[in-house]
Amino acid sequence: MITNIEKAQQRVKELEEKLKQAKALKQKVEARAKAAENKQKRAYDTRRKILVGAAILAKVERGEWPKDKMLEMMNQQLTRADDRLLFDLPAVKETGS
């Protein structure tokens, strides 16, 4: 025979379980939203880089920006050999002055 107190205790347990599940779901949804937001931010960052790079390279192409200056900047900036190769820069670059 189930007493009213036992019923109430059972009900509390069920609600605690539901609350736990709801919290877990909330966390999952929040994590997914955050991941989507970060992905969008990275996409915007990349797009900004592409647009600025395209503008500079167009200026270099038109002779409005010195190519040497661009290459010197990239020489300073780039460390990965495959990236450096895209600008015909030598792969070796261990220690600078």
Place this chain on the structure above:
Amino acid sequence: MITNIEKAQQRVKELEEKLKQAKALKQKVEARAKAAENKQKRAYDTRRKILVGAAILAKVERGEWPKDKMLEMMNQQLTRADDRLLFDLPAVKETGS
């Protein structure tokens, strides 16, 4: 009854067909190679833009390049509203001076 001449004519026809097929295949393979080459070139172009853009934006971030100069350049360069929005530039830009 098939004469030798008819046999020879048949053989020529078959070879012509084979040649046609081989030519078509060659064209298809060449087109595929060209498409792959163009895709690779576009990927390199995009990578170059990203690297140059990243270098410039890093300089702006570090205060080594005036942000105003970068924004003015982008203001001149960009026409698409969604691109301009990435730099907080107003969408309206119909005719310049």
